[in-house]
Amino acid sequence: MSLRLSTWRADLLGLFFPNSCRLCGKTLHRQEEVLCTTCLYKLARTNFQDVQENPVMEIFNGRLPLYSATAFLFFSKGGGTQKLIHGLKYKGKKEIGAYLGKMFGKQLDSSLLFQSTDVIVPVPLHPRKEHKRGFNQSLVICEGMASQMHARVHSGVLYRKIHSSSQTRKSRYERWENVKDIFEIKNGRQLSGKHVLLVDDVITTGATLEACGNKLLEIPGIRLSVASLAYAQG
Numbered sequence: 001m002s003l004r005l006s007t008w009r010a011d012l013l014g015l016f017f018p019n020s021c022r023l024c025g026k027t028l029h030r031q032e033e034v035l036c037t038t039c040l041y042k043l044a045r046t047n048f049q050d051v052q053e054n055p056v057m058e059i060f061n062g063r064l065p066l067y068s069a070t071a072f073l074f075f076s077k078g079g080g081t082q083k084l085i086h087g088l089k090y091k092g093k094k095e096i097g098a099y100l101g102k103m104f105g106k107q108l109d110s111s112l113l114f115q116s117t118d119v120i121v122p123v124p125l126h127p128r129k130e131h132k133r134g135f136n137q138s139l140v141i142c143e144g145m146a147s148q149m150h151a152r153v154h155s156g157v158l159y160r161k162i163h164s165s166s167q168t169r170k171s172r173y174e175r176w177e178n179v180k181d182i183f184e185i186k187n188g189r190q191l192s193g194k195h196v197l198l199v200d201d202v203i204t205t206g207a208t209l210e211a212c213g214n215k216l217l218e219i220p221g222i223r224l225s226v227a228s229l230a231y232a233q234g
């Protein structure tokens, strides 16, 4: 079956049987949610969370002084992770973000590099975009994560000032120019002295996270880590 047809079939099944796997459309067992055990097992986890020097950390070398960095899943074209993130961002399937966030949070809570996290901060969407989508997908992921970690979500501290054009089809430098001055902090003092985990949905060049991270590091005594749900190898 073609990818398109199988996605279409899963969507249609989901419409009539909401308790079906969001990837393969199979009816879920009572102990399963969002994904069936087979599809959950097939997702490619990075397992970067226990190794301080890892490919996500490397992205920020010399760009952002981080305590730790990780991603939950590998993102590949046409893969399960891409389908799930597409469902979350463009089809309003918030339950996917909450579920994957929960899995990710559980993993980070048992990692020595992440279990000291005090506050989880989502990368903000521009208010206009958030209004159109109805929610910020990174915030949904953060809430899932926080439910499994000894940390709380803070979504009001970091915010976006101006609307930037889409990041796709831009070079790394253009992406950086596009985002470097668009984030701002308000009431940052409440994060002072805390271990802050900055969260995005997908990491590619790291430009957005770098811009956000630089702003957060203006807060005195902050310890900054970065986590994204998926990692797209450049």
Ligand SMILES: [Zn+2]
Pocket: 021, 022, 023, 024, 025, 026, 035, 036, 037, 038, 039, 040
């Ligand atoms: Zn499945």
